[in-house]
Amino acid sequence: MKKVKLLVVDDASFIRDLVKKAVKDRFPHFIFEEAINGKKAMSMLEKSEYDLVLCDWEMPELSGLELLQWMRNEYQYNKTPFIMVTSRGDKENVVQAIQAGVSEYIGKPFSNDQLVKKVIKVLSKRLPRDVLEGKATKSALESSVSQGSISALGAKAVGGAPAKAPPQKAAPAQSGSVAALTGGTSAAAKPQAGKKPTKGPAQLRVHDKTIPCEIQDISLKEAKVIASREHGIPQLLDTAVIDLQQNDSAGDVARINCLIHTLQAPEKNINAGNIVISVVFVDEDPQKFDYLSKFIASGSGKKYW
Known part of the structure; x- marks a missing residue:
């Protein structure tokens, strides 16, 4: 059965770990690889195929936007799903990402549920449900028997069938609007009345x-x-x-x-x-x-x- 492979790109190891844990908790069968910036990610994309790229915007050497633009200009990567995971939630930044061909956009900080919903929305358009959920189809099982994979089937019988995934809510219709990607943007901060800030x-x-x-x-x-x-x-x-x-x-x-x-x-x-x-x-x-x-x-x- 096809393995689902994701590339997580962020210069902060803490954020990379956070993204991987959020998605892996829901999809433990996914394979994760990571890059510290866009330049490293570009090198990895040239050597391997990924089902999804989850990428930060602000990174040294090559930003997430520059990586996205490069991918969309290269035939072999121009259809690869790309989710921008960034603290840039301003309207102009979202519009810029949409124009560059981003598949989805999620602002930091995010909850695990918010990120997983974005991943499901993007991957469900490209992958069959059994692949997304890590379930072998009937034809795949029959193929395993014909090839003599008795031990693999025995382990499945002992361990039991994988738990049925909870039903997913239907994804909202695709929209080019900024609100559909961000859920709105935050207002600029204002100092509290009667308080003099130390640093602003x-x-x-x-x-x-x-x-x-x-x-x-x-x-x-x-x-x-x-x-x-x-x-x-x-x-x-x-x-x-x-x-x-x-x-x-x-x-x-x-x-x-x-x-x-x-x-x-x-x-x-x-x-x-x-x-x-x-x-x-x-x-x-x-x-x-x-x-x-x-x-x-x-x-x-x-x-x-």
């Missing part, structure tokens, strides 16, 4: 909420922000994206992938209106480290991504 306003995005906040402290490895409880409280170990707004310009925003590390009340009061959130950065892009260095030193810097 920011917003923290987890998969189900956007939390306006202010930066209390920041380093190359982590940041501490304060936010109002009225906007919701994230869960410990949630993946997130922190948007750092520069120079009071809503258009100059840096996006850093992170993990919720600690949650703390700033005062010993059950009615405390604020919460202090510590996040650990998981990006491994040298450009982002360089940007953070300048941001920490001066509170402003050139927009890199």
Whole structure:
């Protein structure tokens, strides 16, 4: 039976592991290979065939958009499904990806369920259901018998048939609209009234909420922000994206992938209106480290991504 092979491309090993785990929990029979950037992915695509590419946008050497454009211009890869997995959720970025030929688009942070639904939507258009679910067809079983694969069939009889997959909801009709790919975009962060930020306003995005906040402290490895409880409280170990707004310009925003590390009340009061959130950065892009260095030193810097 055909093996389903996916290529996961991201410069951050943490994000690659996150993507693989989310999909493998639902499809344990899938085969995964990974690349640290678009250049490495290009080399791997030239040597092997993949059923799906899940790729970040912002990467050193060759970005996800550049990889997608190259694939769509090459005959042997121009039909390969491509899901962009990125913190770039702005309308203009989504439109750019659509124009380049992206199959689907999902913003960071994402839930496992959101990612799996995108994967099912894309692969179900190309693969038979039995291949997608890892089930051998009747003809495949008969072929195994004719070839003398008795041991393989014996193992199947002992282990039992694979569990029937839960019914999937029908995928929505394909649409060229931005909303169909992103589910909407978040608004620019605004500082809370009466608060003077240390390094400027920011917003923290987890998969189900956007939390306006202010930066209390920041380093190359982590940041501490304060936010109002009225906007919701994230869960410990949630993946997130922190948007750092520069120079009071809503258009100059840096996006850093992170993990919720600690949650703390700033005062010993059950009615405390604020919460202090510590996040650990998981990006491994040298450009982002360089940007953070300048941001920490001066509170402003050139927009890199």
